[in-house]
Amino acid sequence: MSGHMTPEEFRRYGKQVIDWIADYQEKIESYPVLSRARPGEVLAGLPEHPPERGEGFEGVLADLDQVIMPGITHWQHPGFFAYFPANASGPAILGDLLSSGLGVQGMLWATSPACTELETRVADWLAELLGLPEAFRGNGVIQDSASSACLVAVLAALHRAGGGTPPAQGGLVGRHTLYISSQTHSALEKAARITGIGADNVRVVDTDPDTLAMDPAHLDALIAEDRAAGAVPVLVCATIGTTSTTAIDPVRAIGEVCDRHGVWLHVDAAYAGVAAVCPELRWINDGLGEHVDSYSTNPHKWMLTNFDCNLLYLADRGPMVDALSILPEYLRNQATASGEVIDYRDWQISLGRRFRALKLWSVIRWYGAEGLREHIRTGVRLAQELASWIDADPGFEVLDHHPFGLVCFRPRWEGLPDGEADAATLRMMERLNASGALYLTHAKLPGGTRAGLPDGKAGGRVLLRMAIGGPATTESHVRDAWRRIRDEASGSAAVAAT
Numbered sequence: 001m002s003g004h005m006t007p008e009e010f011r012r013y014g015k016q017v018i019d020w021i022a023d024y025q026e027k028i029e030s031y032p033v034l035s036r037a038r039p040g041e042v043l044a045g046l047p048e049h050p051p052e053r054g055e056g057f058e059g060v061l062a063d064l065d066q067v068i069m070p071g072i073t074h075w076q077h078p079g080f081f082a083y084f085p086a087n088a089s090g091p092a093i094l095g096d097l098l099s100s101g102l103g104v105q106g107m108l109w110a111t112s113p114a115c116t117e118l119e120t121r122v123a124d125w126l127a128e129l130l131g132l133p134e135a136f137r138g139n140g141v142i143q144d145s146a147s148s149a150c151l152v153a154v155l156a157a158l159h160r161a162g163g164g165t166p167p168a169q170g171g172l173v174g175r176h177t178l179y180i181s182s183q184t185h186s187a188l189e190k191a192a193r194i195t196g197i198g199a200d201n202v203r204v205v206d207t208d209p210d211t212l213a214m215d216p217a218h219l220d221a222l223i224a225e226d227r228a229a230g231a232v233p234v235l236v237c238a239t240i241g242t243t244s245t246t247a248i249d250p251v252r253a254i255g256e257v258c259d260r261h262g263v264w265l266h267v268d269a270a271y272a273g274v275a276a277v278c279p280e281l282r283w284i285n286d287g288l289g290e291h292v293d294s295y296s297t298n299p300h301k302w303m304l305t306n307f308d309c310n311l312l313y314l315a316d317r318g319p320m321v322d323a324l325s326i327l328p329e330y331l332r333n334q335a336t337a338s339g340e341v342i343d344y345r346d347w348q349i350s351l352g353r354r355f356r357a358l359k360l361w362s363v364i365r366w367y368g369a370e371g372l373r374e375h376i377r378t379g380v381r382l383a384q385e386l387a388s389w390i391d392a393d394p395g396f397e398v399l400d401h402h403p404f405g406l407v408c409f410r411p412r413w414e415g416l417p418d419g420e421a422d423a424a425t426l427r428m429m430e431r432l433n434a435s436g437a438l439y440l441t442h443a444k445l446p447g448g449t450r451a452g453l454p455d456g457k458a459g460g461r462v463l464l465r466m467a468i469g470g471p472a473t474t475e476s477h478v479r480d481a482w483r484r485i486r487d488e489a490s491g492s493a494a495v496a497a498t
């Protein structure tokens with residue numbers, strides 16, 4: 001078999017693929033959440049050499065079941081509570097399929113006006129849904145990930161700090177500094193390495209020992225100290241909903257510090273930002289309208305839009321476009337020259353871009369604001385219930401901060417020294433994950449942290465993280481997971497006591 005797949009063949013196999021996905025959705029609970037594949041097992045099941053002659057498509061579907069599925073960790077399983085959710089949904093899958101079907105590469109407005117203009121519209125829709133500041137309207141762009149959004153923000157901030165001329169000589173002249181906390185995502189340090197700012201010039205601002213929120217007074221002092229030493233403070237990253245524990249930095253107070261020093265403020269709300277679709281959670285946006293230069297959130301985590309879909313918003317897109325715009329002859333065209341259109345290639349690292357707006361558009365139209373709010377509220381409600389059960393169990397303690405879908409907790413392991421207790425917590429997590437019924441991950445907080453745990457010392461200790469927010473997860477799944485966790489802990493405690 002060889003040659004291109006005809007539309008007739010595509011129709012036939014395409015229906016099989018859609019059926020395959022729908023079957024998968026129906027039977028997803030029959031799989032173990034965490035893949036049990038050993039390293040190299042999938043690789044060994046794959047032919048070492050590519051086929052010389054085309055093989056058709058049936059074999060792909062057969063191998064998908066036999067070779068690939070055992071190596072899949074089921075992110076859409078209702079017992080998936082690890083990391084943060086990476087929601088998939090029917091409308092998003094179909095929107096993504098349409099994007100593949102069109103096969104558009106939307107680097108310029110001219111390379112598909114609809115690709116650009118739909119993106120502009122859905123970015124504004126999301127800004128309205130989340131109640132984001134007016135200044136962000138017309139200034140939103142879809143990135144592949146929150147990490148790319150951070151990198152773009154750092155490049156724009158460097159450009160502005162450098163007086164607005166793109167570096168022609170290569171290398172930063174003098175020392176440039178970024179400001180994060182110990183709880184900031186590692187994407188910021190990566191951006192510092194990529195941009196040449198250097199990891200050593202990433203300054204770590206103190207956090208409050210109870211809330212793990214960045215301390216604006218310490219930030220102020222560090223920026224002043226660096227400036228006095230001749231450094232150029234470039235960007236501060238504040239986080240709404242940190243990865244370990246969903247801590248929230250005081251954006252308004254941090255923004256006042258940034259304003260005073262003329263430093264770019266980027267807000268990373270990768271996981272939690274979309275929660276603002278609910279009016280009762282919109283308090284998380286406090287301060288965004290006053291001092292924030294860039295803001296980003298991931299519909300691909302908790303807002304039902306298949307990976308990848310990050311939204312980056314700029315209060316003023318000028319520095320970003322100036323920093324990233326290069327116009328070689330082969331990209332020159334009338335629309336760009338007219339200045340009437342947006343070319344999103346100037347808003348990201350790479351040149352080419354997928355038509356991601358289609359899946360976000362499908363999701364927003366399918367669910368409506370109402371459906372999106374319902375999804376977030378379900379996750380929040382289940383997390384609050386879980387936290388109340390843990391709190392009521394004398395064998396456990398729970399972090400008292402859990403405004404979203406993440407709950408952090410640990411067994412008390414009465415009588416065990418801290419180090420042994422942490423090892424016991426991790427072993428228990430591994431056993432639970434090996435059961436196939438659920439998947440949890442863990443966090444470790446910095447030394448000296450109190451973090452609102454009843455015994456008042458979370459610093460350096462291992463906490464289990466249970467992140468609720470998958471569209472298939474219901475109360476009975478959370479109840480079942482909690483029962484398993486409790487049984488496992490009491491079983492282990494009994495063993496430890498003998």
Ligand SMILES: *Cc1c(COP(=O)(O)O)cnc(C)c1O
Pocket residue numbers: 084144145146147148185187239241242243268269270271298310
């Ligand atoms: C998940 C997460 C990121 C990284 O997201 P990607 O889109 O995978 O790059 C960044 N910041 C925070 C706070 C996160 O939770």
